[in-house]
Amino acid sequence: MTTSATQFQIxxxxxxxxxxxxxxxxxxxxxxxxxxxKTESAFxxxxxARDAAAAIKYEGxxxxxHYLKEFEEKFTARGGKVFWAxxxxxxxxxxxxxxxERRVKSIVKSKAMTSEEIHLNDALEKDGYHVVESDxxxxxxxxxxxxxxxxxxxxxxxxxxxxxxxxxRKLGSxxxxxxxxxxxxxxxxxxxxxxxxxxxxxxxxxxxxxTGMISITENEGNARLATALPKIHVALVGIxxxxxxxxxxxxxxxxxxxxxxxxxxxxxxxxYGGPRQPGxxxxxEEFHVxxxxxxxxxxxxxxxxxxxxxxxxxxxxxxxxPIFKNxxxxxxxxxxxxxxxxxxxxxxxxxxxxxxxxxxxSLCGACTEACPVKIDIHHHLLQNRRNAVAEKKVWWERWLxxxxxxxxxxxxxxxxxxxxxxxxxxFHPLVLGTSxxxxxxxxxxxxxxxxxxxxxxDWWRDRKGVRK
Amino acid sequence: xxxxxxSPSGDREAVLSRIAEALREEAPRHYETLEKxxxxxxxxxxxxxxxxxxxxxxxxxxxxxxxSGNLKTEFAECxxxxxxxxxxxxxxKKFKWKNIALHTNELVESIADKLPEKLGTLKxxxxxxxxxLEACDAAITGCEALVAQTGSVCVTGASSGGRxxxxxxxxxxxxxxxAQVVADLPAxxxxxxxxxxxxxxxxxxxxxxxxxxxxxxxxLVLGAHGPKKLTVLLLP
Numbered sequence: 001m002t003t004s005a006t007q008f009q010i011x012x013x014x015x016x017x018x019x020x021x022x023x024x025x026x027x028x029x030x031x032x033x034x035x036x037x038k039t040e041s042a043f044x045x046x047x048x049a050r051d052a053a054a055a056i057k058y059e060g061x062x063x064x065x066h067y068l069k070e071f072e073e074k075f076t077a078r079g080g081k082v083f084w085a086x087x088x089x090x091x092x093x094x095x096x097x098x099x100x101e102r103r104v105k106s107i108v109k110s111k112a113m114t115s116e117e118i119h120l121n122d123a124l125e126k127d128g129y130h131v132v133e134s135d136x137x138x139x140x141x142x143x144x145x146x147x148x149x150x151x152x153x154x155x156x157x158x159x160x161x162x163x164x165x166x167x168x169r170k171l172g173s174x175x176x177x178x179x180x181x182x183x184x185x186x187x188x189x190x191x192x193x194x195x196x197x198x199x200x201x202x203x204x205x206x207x208x209x210x211t212g213m214i215s216i217t218e219n220e221g222n223a224r225l226a227t228a229l230p231k232i233h234v235a236l237v238g239i240x241x242x243x244x245x246x247x248x249x250x251x252x253x254x255x256x257x258x259x260x261x262x263x264x265x266x267x268x269x270x271x272y273g274g275p276r277q278p279g280x281x282x283x284x285e286e287f288h289v290x291x292x293x294x295x296x297x298x299x300x301x302x303x304x305x306x307x308x309x310x311x312x313x314x315x316x317x318x319x320x321x322p323i324f325k326n327x328x329x330x331x332x333x334x335x336x337x338x339x340x341x342x343x344x345x346x347x348x349x350x351x352x353x354x355x356x357x358x359x360x361x362s363l364c365g366a367c368t369e370a371c372p373v374k375i376d377i378h379h380h381l382l383q384n385r386r387n388a389v390a391e392k393k394v395w396w397e398r399w400l401x402x403x404x405x406x407x408x409x410x411x412x413x414x415x416x417x418x419x420x421x422x423x424x425x426x427f428h429p430l431v432l433g434t435s436x437x438x439x440x441x442x443x444x445x446x447x448x449x450x451x452x453x454x455x456x457x458d459w460w461r462d463r464k465g466v467r468k
Numbered sequence: 469x470x471x472x473x474x475s476p477s478g479d480r481e482a483v484l485s486r487i488a489e490a491l492r493e494e495a496p497r498h499y500e501t502l503e504k505x506x507x508x509x510x511x512x513x514x515x516x517x518x519x520x521x522x523x524x525x526x527x528x529x530x531x532x533x534x535x536s537g538n539l540k541t542e543f544a545e546c547x548x549x550x551x552x553x554x555x556x557x558x559x560x561k562k563f564k565w566k567n568i569a570l571h572t573n574e575l576v577e578s579i580a581d582k583l584p585e586k587l588g589t590l591k592x593x594x595x596x597x598x599x600x601l602e603a604c605d606a607a608i609t610g611c612e613a614l615v616a617q618t619g620s621v622c623v624t625g626a627s628s629g630g631r632x633x634x635x636x637x638x639x640x641x642x643x644x645x646x647a648q649v650v651a652d653l654p655a656x657x658x659x660x661x662x663x664x665x666x667x668x669x670x671x672x673x674x675x676x677x678x679x680x681x682x683x684x685x686x687x688l689v690l691g692a693h694g695p696k697k698l699t700v701l702l703l704p
Contacts, residue, residue: 028686042519049517054499062495065487086479094478136692137683153683160685179684183692190693195598211668221635221679221694228631229598250653251514254618265618267680270673277670281592281630293483301490307498376498
């Protein structure tokens with residue numbers, strides 16, 4: 001077993017045993033389901049909307065080079081700067097150099113999973129920059145020194161009392177566990193940062209090729225503040241985020257909101273087309289877009305799974321996933337958790353090291369059904385399993401299957417095996433609960449089914465009233 | 469110096485060539501191709517699938533009113549600029565405002581003229597101190613459109629006094645006219661495309677209710693970082 005797989009086993013065991021935490025997550029996701037169902041049913045046809053949304057993303061992703069060039073042309077014509085990064089190191093270096101050259105002192109960030117992916121905060125802080133996460137959930141996770149639990153709801157696993165205690169300890173605030181008061185404490189703590197910061201870093205939900213814009217979806221207003229007040233705006237965006245036309249957002253924005261949180265529309269959907277233009281009142285002097293590849297082209301090259309790049313990061317597949325609900329977000333050990341994370345992480349970080357995530361699935365297909373852009377998620381999990389075995393065969397599995405094949409080819413051998421099974425089971429208690437037990441992963445939490453003393457063949461032959 | 473800084477646009481050629489190489493094999497489609505509607509408008513295709521909206525302006529205003537209620541947006545129809553000024557003066561008195569911020573806009577100014585004189589005003593058009601804007605109790609702005617379908621206010625840098633005015637002060641007041649009400653998001657994008665044929669403002673936003681968060685136990689709290697209150701006043 002590899003290290004990440006072993007760690008996954010340990011973490012999943014621990015979090016699955018944490019009943020109160022699981023109950024909290026279940027209740028939060030229960031509320032999500034109610035809101036989502038209601039909003040979804042208001043669509044004239046959600047299923048047709050999914051087809052239309054999938055078609056838009058298919059068009060964008062399958063002509064990625066064309067649309068990225070169109071975006072670059074439109075965006076730079078309006079004074080924006082585009083930087084293409086093959087990997088995380090290039091993206092980090094570019095942003096660090098920019099901060100150095102412009103003598104930046106304070107940086108305010110709005111939520112960007114791409115920055116988690118390339119560990120941007122660590123790099124900036126190591127260089128002495130003060131970086132503040134401004135999204136409430138990310139702010140809480142930053143104070144806690146912990147990665148996001150869920151890429152849309154970063155601190156959904158925390159109870160209000162825990163957040164109250166964290167604020168008391170780190171911000172010196174009064175003791176409270178009212179969500180309203182806690183939000184106001186964060187609001188006050190962050191206000192001055194927006195005014196003082198000279199660089200704002202954001203992610204981006206969509207890259208609009210037609211008009212050269214970055215579209216950002218948020219509820220709190222922190223991204224709007226971080227892109228309005230500082231003199232430099234940097235958006236770190238994955239190359240797959242492209243949509244061809246501005247008007248495509250008329251469909252994608254309400255779908256993102258519905259699938260993501262159950263809202264009809266997220267509170268602020270903002271499109272940024274360049275830095276402050278001549279004649280405009282405010283806005284940053286510079287706007288840099290960093291287009292991040294970081295192995296996305298590896299996934300693009302896998303035509304079978306290319307549609308995983310359609311993902312708009314709504315998080316719906318996590319919210320409905322029975323595995324996520326039980327093992328929680330941190331067990332995955334990835335930037336992107338849940339079913340979509342299990343599909344894409346092996347492409348980003350190596351199939352053999354991350355194939356275990358594709359095994360951690362019941363293949364129920366709830367993720368595929370919940371996906372607003374119709375990514376064939378659960379089949380991709382199966383394909384990852386297939387590819388992992390094809391790439392590197394497991395010797396004992398090969399032996400096991402070879403033995404099984406021989407057994408099944410010979411009826412006499414099969415008959416003998418099932419007659420011996422109840423006898424063999426008599427000795428099972430001798431090894432039960434020890435590492436010598438060949439079915440230990442099963443018997444750890446369940447009883448092993450008893451082998452029938454009378455084989456099915458015998459029972460069938462001996463049925464009463466059946467003509468021979 | 470790392471390789472990334474050798475070119476101002478970074479690894480452009482390498483990324484583009486990897487993309488071109490990757491796209492040589494065609495990907496399967498996991499969706500059904502829908503019939504294209506007769507109309508050549510891009511957005512008309514989506515309209516059929518999105519939540520339905522009534523055809524008349526009266527229906528649309530009724531829907532906007534209903535959505536505002538759900539979103540906790542305060543929405544009122546005013547018969548005249550004087551009536552709108554009265555509404556704002558009442559808010560100023562209730563919340564003890566000292567300073568408000570606004571921008572050059574015919575509708576906004578027609579109302580600002582009628583506000584109590586003791587209310588300090590900050591006009592942002594010729595530049596402003598960030599701290600002065602932050603200290604204002606409210607902002608009054610115009611808008612591009614009101615979207616009935618979602619209860620959204622569409623603002624742009626051009627129509628609403630730049631980027632910060634409509635998000636930094638704790639109370640955002642929007643002044644709109646009935647003619648600005650549009651049915652749905654596709655209509656709003658069509659309107660923007662018509663109006664800004666020669667170039668969009670650098671900032672467009674659809675504001676849907678006051679700022680909010682559900683990050684703590686998924687419980688809704690208003691006023692996370694943006695305005696805690698959103699008031700929309702609709703003039704004839």
